[in-house]
Amino acid sequence: MIKYQKTKTLVTKDNNNSANCIAPNLIYGCFGGCVDTYCYMSRYNGHRVFVNENVNEIFESVVEWEKSYTKVPDQQDPIYTMVDVACNTDLVxxxxxxxxxxxxxxxxxxxxxxxxxxxxxxxxxxxKLDVNHFNKPPRVRVSLMPQKYSNVLEPNMQLIGSRISDVKRLQELGWEVHLNYSPLVFYPGWKEEYDELFAEVKAAVKDDIKCEVIALTNHRNQMARASPEAYELMKRSYEIKNSSGVMRYPLQHKSRLLAEFKLLYANYFKLNTIRYIF
Ligand code: SF4
Structure with a gap:
């Protein structure tokens, strides 16, 4: 069920990953199949979905934030100040x-x-939105992981091969398309799975397409809801990272695994197309 309201949390937050800042939520919540597995938003929200109707105030919050922000060319964008407008939901x-x-x-x-x-x-x-008439292309980040992991962690969502084949169509609609290999899942056999995924992407898109990569994190609230199959895929991300209980792959393994991921990626794409990885 969706609850319509006006948010009072009109705070634009600094960000240094996918964007330069995160706009106040227009929508907080999601019906995605990952809501019971790795989704950050659902750790504290569960299945509730809120739609905030004060669109102009939300936009004005970002405009005010921008007045005291100095943009320099960075991995987010060489020119524009990038605003994540759908941080706690799916674009759709x-x-x-x-x-x-x-x-x-x-x-x-x-x-x-x-x-x-x-x-x-x-x-x-x-x-389906055609944005060819825009002054600058908005960016959509298409999330990908090996289909075998997606079946378990994102049940009943669009198949990975189908997501990949949509990249060209979205580019033709005027979007700047990036890929999002997040969450990156390390599990026995992961190299073979990602090798297959990269080969599929390589065959379908230009090799200068940019991407971002975040290794799977975890939280006890998620583990409590996960199916046994999802639990099995997620349980290796168990090292407590901070006081709110977020867990990550143990650091003693994580840096080696990320280096191995980059080596594999470099067999198909230029390494400088990875905007960030951690
Ligand atoms: S699509 Fe995104 S916001 Fe929605 S449940 Fe999945 S991770 Fe969460």
Missing amino acids: LMQRHVPGGLINYLKMYDDHSQLNTTMATKYPKLL
Whole structure:
């Protein structure tokens, strides 16, 4: 069930990963198949979905934040200040439920001289917005993982091969498409799985497509809800990282595993197409 409200949490937050900042939530919550496995948002929210109707105030919060921000060329973007507008949901839910329409919300940023938008999706086939008339292409990050892991961690979501084949269509609709190999799953046999995935991506997209990579993290709230199969795939990410109980792959293994991931990636793509990895 969706609850419509006006958010009072009009705070734009600094970010240094996918974006330069994260806009206040227009939507908080999701119906994705990963809600009971690795989703950060669901750690504290579970299955609730809130739609915030004060769109103009949310946008104004970002505009105010930008006034005291100095953009320098960085991995997020060489020119524009990137705003993650769908941090706690999937873009496709934004497309369906943003009051006034997602395209009008994105155009507000497009009409700003410095701001641009970025958002992630695991349902690229449902994204139909043509943004060819925009001043600067908004960015969509298509999330990928080996199909074998997706079957368990993201049940009933768009198949990985189908997501890959949507990249070209979205580029033709005017989007800047990046890939998002997150969460990166280390499990016995992972190299063979990712090798197969990279080969599939290589055959379908230009090799200068950019990507971001975040190794799987975990939380006891998620482990409590995970299916036995998901639990098995996630349990190696168990080292407590901070006081809120977030867990990661043990550092003594993680840096080696990330180096091995990069070596594998470099067999197919230029290493400098990885915007960030951790
Ligand atoms: S699609 Fe994203 S926001 Fe939705 S449940 Fe999955 S990880 Fe969470």
